Amino acid sequence: MRLSKSIIALFLLPAVLIYLAIFLYPTLRTLAMSFYDIPSLSSKINEWEFKGIQNYSDLIHNSYFIESVRNVLGIWAIGGVLIFVFAFLFAIILTSDVRGKNFWRSLIFLPNTVSAVVLSVVWLQYIFNSDYGLLTTVFNRLGLTALANIQWTDNEHIYFSMIIAFSFGSIGYFMLILNAGINRIPSDYYEAATLDGASVWVKFFKITLPLLRDVFRTTLVLWTITAFNFFVWSATFGLDDPHTVTPGFYMYQKVFGKGTSVYSEEVFNVGAGASVGILITVAILIVTALINRLFPKDRLEY
Amino acid sequence: MNKKTKSFGSLLLAVMLTLSVLAGCSKSNNAEPSAASSTSPSASPSETVAANASEGASAEASGLEGKVVFWSMWSNTEPQAKVIDEAVADFKSANPKVEVEVKYNGRDINKLIKPALESGEQIDIFEQDPGAALANLKDHVLKLDELLDQQSIGTDGKSVKDSIIPSLIEWVKSLSAQAGLEEGYYAIPQQPYAVLFFYNKALFNKAGITGVPTSWEEFLAACEKLKQAGIEPITFDDAYRSLFIGGYLGSAMGSDWTDSLVKDKTGDMWKDPMVLQFANDIQNLKQKDYFSKKIAGNKYPAGQQYLALGNAAMYLNGTWLPNEIAETAGPDFQWGSFQFPTVPNGNDKGGQQGLTFGAQGLLMNKNSKNIPAAFELVKFLVSKKAQEGMATQAVAIPATVDTKWPAPLEEAAVAFNNAKLNMPWGAGIENGADFSSGTVIPVFMELATGKINAEQYVAKMAAAAKKFYSGK
């Protein structure tokens, strides 16, 4: 579609100006910071000490950071599959003719409205509790003592426990986006297909998926952003345990510290945190580009 | 749409205006520190005002006026905030012309205080861990030496300095050198804490344990008696795993040794016989079931609740523990505490003389425009009455001398008296930063849960240290 330049400018300008004012400066500042040794996030520029790519090469050689990268890729992949399978499943169910759609939709979205900190307390202190927790109780009732005796929050299980708890809280969010996307697909397509005797699966793969391409791509990008910035649950589940640490949480520690003190000789370097932030940003941009490749924008007109 | 752009335009205008104002501001800010840091010229006028104020005794209305802003590290739901509110109210009735603004930031003050100070927001007094504050905020802290000579409130004519527990005020002084500041007092300690074994006296009595263990041998004997009585001896939470490692190694070799252990680039220090002894002793605790089985999966506060419920007998933690689990433990819970027992074959640099202790601190902004009034408020905050309030309402150790300690912490006084050496958190075991969190603590958990034995522990740590530091 064509519009005059002035209309384009009028429509775009407020958002672009906001971007320039609010995001450009912090982003560029962070990029610059990643090449310096900096004592605090708010240090004045004259306190910065140039280190070149030292921060980055330190990170690559730091086994704890590498562990965090491995963790986050796992969260992205495993959590992604979990979330998308369920989000899609529910989105489709909720666009069928089930009764009480509004109720179900709200119910599935419910965990998203609760603060992550509080949800973590419930998972850690109730569901995963090895004394009286939900899992232990259920498995005991079923006579599965081996499963009942598992400590779901020990070194071996904490990672997957965390992914499950987090995914439960995120399914509703992605379900809602996919649901809104499916809802906009004109129903004539399905009616025509039904008349042709197409099965549920054929309709899903031939109509829903192709027409959802744009929304699906958006959702994937959103998931990538969410996953790569994974941070709160890492903090509540593992503190700084290497089994659950993620680059996002690693960065948080580098930027705010567990408590810098005159004792710790490891001098506080926010530049290291900034370089993690830049790596996260770059990783997201690369994955976003790949996603755009895989789901090109030549949109289907319907 | 038009409206939006307009409001944005006005914001931009505001930006420019304030930036130009700021340019003026920052100049005057730059000029001031130099005057303040040379202490005598600029400090003396304020000194006389303050001195007059204290001579005029706190009962009568003082000549102080202006506005004082206090950034607190507590959040407004914590009992400490109520005590502070009371102290501020007392201050106001004594100094009706001074306007006081208290901002309860909670622990997020650690993130906000530096940018706020740097951009010149009015903050006259702030609360933070002095170790952190002196490291981060060197350029903003006011040297308090002369102010500390003023008479304190409610302590029979003692100066403020003399009204504070001596080991704490000396500790605060020692921080100034480490931070590279001119030697002196830059913070007034309050809310002191120490890391100790807390135990359930009722369970100890039930198991027939008469005295608190001071040596490792006695400690093992106590564990055995508890076990025989059907009580789980020791538990801890994920948040405090490092304390156990540091407690043992710090007791044996002191925190300097522990510090160099976690920073040893060759990994050879891990082959020290002391590490093997440590690993064997931990393995022993595990094999004899002296550790609660739940330590593997305990997520804070599960372990300490377990202690409060009387299921386990001992828990290594800071002196804030009784307050944190008071709701569960109930008023009848009999608290006792003792220092980490002395470990054999050590180098005499730890033992009972070394203790992880510290305090939160009240600090003042060196650019404060109203130092006399601000310090007067500080005096109310560390007055005997306020510190008694902290003890009774927040189960905190009072910072002032001759003040009654809360009952659950009475035994902690022994440790404070023994302490000659201040050890950092975890006796330095966390000083290895990423190596500590990424390797030291998780591998210790493998040992403590029986996944690896003592020899494997030593080999694994030595190799991991070498590998971790070879990349640097």
Add this chain to the structure above:
Amino acid sequence: MRNSKFMQRKNLWPAYIPLVAWLIFSVVLFGWVILASLSTTREIFTNSLIGSGPKFANYIELFKSQAMGRYFMNSVIYTFASCIGIVVVAAPAAYILGRVQFRGRVLVNAMFVSALAIPSLLISIPLFSLFVEMKLTGSIATLILIYIFTNVPFGVFFLTSFFSSIPKEFEESAAMDGCGPIKAFIQIILPVAQPGLITLSIFNFLGVWNEYFYALIFANDSSTRTLALALQSIVYGYSNTGNYGGIFAACMIVFLPSFIVYLFVSKRIISGMTIGAVKG
């Protein structure tokens, strides 16, 4: 909504299996939170929730010590103002990016995605310094502007794909009716994009409703404080005094209004969608 999408009602029963499973789990989980909020801390950690009967003391204490009503009103004002502001700024930009070919489009698109990609942690502190230097802290207007500003890139990004998949016949017919581009956008495109706008607003609503870091900086007086900020301070304070019953009660107080608002708004998704369907 009579027309079936692609499943017919008679063979729908398998669809209820995952729904009911989710229902059971949610009832257990949230039921636990509700019961915990009515229990003492000791009961929570001994698995004997409301063992001595439900107690409302946790709630009473909160309402007594905290001005929950005022915090609630503050949160409502900030949240609604921000949600409207975000849509007003983001929707036109997303419309252009989603439907109009122009030079620099790729760049502008990349700009907004990169704004999302940069961790918000790194934005907040420089912004804080900036606003303190501009002496804009402690003002409600600043807080609302911050919420709008920081959420615009997400809004643009989220809406772009919604606009891009609206059939172009809409504008064509609008053009034939003699509508100018602004009028067409407001009268025709926006209603069609309503499911997207509402979904976005729900996310923004929850994001702003639960946001606390900026609120801490800009609205931390007893008169301007938000519910989320109060919750954070309660979680802090109560976990240091071990009052877990109180934490769950506070969580319920913050959560219930947001959930009720969500229930109310989510109905509108359906109606928004039907408007689109009718016009289509």
